[in-house]
Amino acid sequence: QVQLVESGGGSVQAGGSLTLSCAASGSIFSIDSMGWYRQAPGLSRELVASITSGGVTYVADAVKERFIISRDSAKNTVHLRMNSLKPDDTAVYYCYAESQGYYPGWGRGTQVTVFA
Numbered sequence: 213q214v215q216l217v218e219s220g221g222g223s224v225q226a227g228g229s230l231t232l233s234c235a236a237s238g239s240i241f242s243i244d245s246m247g248w249y250r251q252a253p254g255l256s257r258e259l260v261a262s263i264t265s266g267g268v269t270y271v272a273d274a275v276k277e278r279f280i281i282s283r284d285s286a287k288n289t290v291h292l293r294m295n296s297l298k299p300d301d302t303a304v305y306y307c308y309a310e311s312q313g314y315y316p317g318w319g320r321g322t323q324v325t326v327f328a
Contacts, residue, residue: 279292306322
């Protein structure tokens, strides 16, 4: 199992920025990728961004020009820098760890609220 602890998030005015961080512990050697999903009220969970152990990144089209995912391998931490935030970005953001198609770890979720 992998334990994930999220930090960051909060409330920000539209146009502002936030950075989410996710620190992994436990069976980190098994992790192939980490990333973030988000879920807005009444909507299904959607993948926002991911980064593989080899450093390959994916960012969803909806946020591609505004969000950046990065990692600090020495600290087993992944960061999601969110710029030019919009009210539509309001959601609970969940960090995950993926290993060979399975998900051995999920964060508890952190609320991001963007107000106009």
